[in-house]
Amino acid sequence: GENVEQHPSTLSVQEGDSAVIKCTYSDSASNYFPWYKQELGKRPQLIIDIRSNVGEKKDQRIAVTLNKTAKHFSLHITETQPEDSAVYFCAAILSGGYQKVTFGTGTKLQVIP
Amino acid sequence: DGGITQSPKYLFRKEGQNVTLSCEQNLNHDAMYWYRQDPGQGLRLIYYSQIVNDFQKGDIAEGYSVSREKKESFPLTVTSAQKNPTAFYLCASGLQGKTNTGELFFGEGSRLTVL
Numbered sequence: 634g635e636n637v638e639q640h641p642s643t644l645s646v647q648e649g650d651s652a653v654i655k656c657t658y659s660d661s662a663s664n665y666f667p668w669y670k671q672e673l674g675k676r677p678q679l680i681i682d683i684r685s686n687v688g689e690k691k692d693q694r695i696a697v698t699l700n701k702t703a704k705h706f707s708l709h710i711t712e713t714q715p716e717d718s719a720v721y722f723c724a725a726i727l728s729g730g731y732q733k734v735t736f737g738t739g740t741k742l743q744v745i746p
Numbered sequence: 747d748g749g750i751t752q753s754p755k756y757l758f759r760k761e762g763q764n765v766t767l768s769c770e771q772n773l774n775h776d777a778m779y780w781y782r783q784d785p786g787q788g789l790r791l792i793y794y795s796q797i798v799n800d801f802q803k804g805d806i807a808e809g810y811s812v813s814r815e816k817k818e819s820f821p822l823t824v825t826s827a828q829k830n831p832t833a834f835y836l837c838a839s840g841l842q843g844k845t846n847t848g849e850l851f852f853g854e855g856s857r858l859t860v861l
């Protein structure tokens with residue numbers, strides 16, 4: 634099955650700086666890579682995703698890059714704001730398949746005003 | 747209003763008691779999942795189901811049981827065999843098979859405390 638590793642486990646940045654979270658995966662067949670944001674006490678919600686046919690996707694201040702050869706993908710948040718403080722999870726999924734979905738261990742991002 | 751609903755939101759249990767957490771979705775999703783989240787920890791998969799009347803163990807299934815008698819419902823029972831059941835439990839659903847986009851939708855979670 635798929636194994637996803639996520640780093641770092643915690644990340645503190647000054648407001649306005651950039652934050653980068655990295656994930657690696659083991660199954661080269663995985664073709665869908667979502668990122669979820671979980672605010673304190675709330676449910677995880679999808680913030681951005683990327684499919685294996687593209688290398689980069691951007692949505693305002695967040696972007697995700699994918700390196701299929703190296704089997705890693707990253708979340709980039711620019712111009713961080715206090716409301717970006719949350720736990721972020723990545724996953725690597727074979728869409729269209731029937732399989733369990735496992736997440737990375739999460740990154741707690743703290744944006745310091 | 748479509749979505750995925752978990753109940754109860756908070757639950758207290760005495761040691762030695764079984765408790766069942768409800769998860770219902772009206773999104774017409776085939777797949778449903780149960781995750782456990784401990785403070786400051788990630789999402790660990792307990793059980794998942796891709797289709798009615800079928801389910802598979804996840805990474806931490808010991809002490810838990812599930813059923814999938816209806817497409818809309820995937821209840822989780824935390825049994826007395828679970829050594830450390832106090833945690834936040836999240837249910838999720840998603841499309842599978844040919845229509846699978848990959849995205850999972852989460853419920854608001856159930857916080858179980860064993861007294």
